Amino acid sequence: MTQAPTLHMKGSAKIGDTLIFDALDLTVAAGQWTCLLGSSGVGKSTVLKLFAGLAEHVDFSGTFGAESGPLDGKIALMAQSDLLLPWLTVAQNVALGARLRGEASDAGKVASVLDRVGLADKSKSKPSELSGGQRQRVALARTLMEDRPVVLLDEPFSALDAKNRARMQELSAEVLEGRTVLLVTHDPAEAARLGHAIVVMTESGAQTVTPPQGAVPRAIDNENVLKVQAALLARLREDA
Numbered sequence: 356m357t358q359a360p361t362l363h364m365k366g367s368a369k370i371g372d373t374l375i376f377d378a379l380d381l382t383v384a385a386g387q388w389t390c391l392l393g394s395s396g397v398g399k400s401t402v403l404k405l406f407a408g409l410a411e412h413v414d415f416s417g418t419f420g421a422e423s424g425p426l427d428g429k430i431a432l433m434a435q436s437d438l439l440l441p442w443l444t445v446a447q448n449v450a451l452g453a454r455l456r457g458e459a460s461d462a463g464k465v466a467s468v469l470d471r472v473g474l475a476d477k478s479k480s481k482p483s484e485l486s487g488g489q490r491q492r493v494a495l496a497r498t499l500m501e502d503r504p505v506v507l508l509d510e511p512f513s514a515l516d517a518k519n520r521a522r523m524q525e526l527s528a529e530v531l532e533g534r535t536v537l538l539v540t541h542d543p544a545e546a547a548r549l550g551h552a553i554v555v556m557t558e559s560g561a562q563t564v565t566p567p568q569g570a571v572p573r574a575i576d577n578e579n580v581l582k583v584q585a586a587l588l589a590r591l592r593e594d595a
């Protein structure tokens with residue numbers, strides 16, 4: 356894998372005549388998890404789409420990118436909607452990246468990743484035969500298949516039950532260790548568990564919140580994790 360870069364974004368974004376965010380100054384440190392929270396509609400997904408080069412509809416003024424050079428081919432994005440292709444099986448959807456690049460897919464790796472997300476028995480199913488949480492785990496598996504130094508995750512665990520959410524957080528932290536990860540989440544507990552850095556986005560910028568100490572994923576019942584979770588929830592309620 357190429358060295359994981361630091362990302363930055365500084366500026367404002369409009370869609371048509373509507374200002375989406377202003378004076379944003381965001382740094383996503385190399386090889387770490389940065390968790391981005393904030394009210395619905397404040398522009399979190401727009402930030403991810405800008406980094407991924409998928410925001411043609413957005414009028415951005417400012418600078419963004421990696422200090423080390425172009426991001427082309429370095430990013431894996433897991434979007435909010437799962438974007439599974441309905442005519443492909445689960446295994447074929449997980450292998451889609453390789454297929455789109457005209458490469459042979461690694462069947463062993465696909466089987467292993469599906470096993471780790473708990474869907475080994477669904478590999479031949481079509482997306483329409485899955486629950487919402489199962490579909491989200493297929494989309495996560497597809498993202499984890501990609502060997503990219505930058506990984507952008509837009510509410511990747513939002514549809515999961517509590518047990519699977521904890522498991523998928525742990526799996527993602529393990530598989531994505533050393534990569535630059537920007538995770539959009541509405542869940543203060545998730546941010547306190549996974550964030551090396553925690554950023555709350557508002558219409559007028561971004562404020563950092565000090566994360567708990569310790570390696571990620573942190574224990575859910577750790578006293579400092581619970582304290583940061585509570586402080587973060589209070590902070591988010593101020594913006595509501």
Ligand SMILES: Nc1ncnc2c1ncn2[C@@H]1O[C@H](COP(=O)(O)OP(=O)(O)OP(=O)(O)O)[C@@H](O)[C@H]1O
Binds near residue numbers: 375395398
């Ligand atoms: N294609 C589009 N055309 C017009 N407006 C858009 C488009 N995409 C997003 N928006 C608007 O831009 C704003 C920011 O959207 P974005 O999806 O980035 O917010 P978000 O913070 O990720 O929200 P949520 O937490 O609800 O997912 C919203 O007001 C949304 O309505």
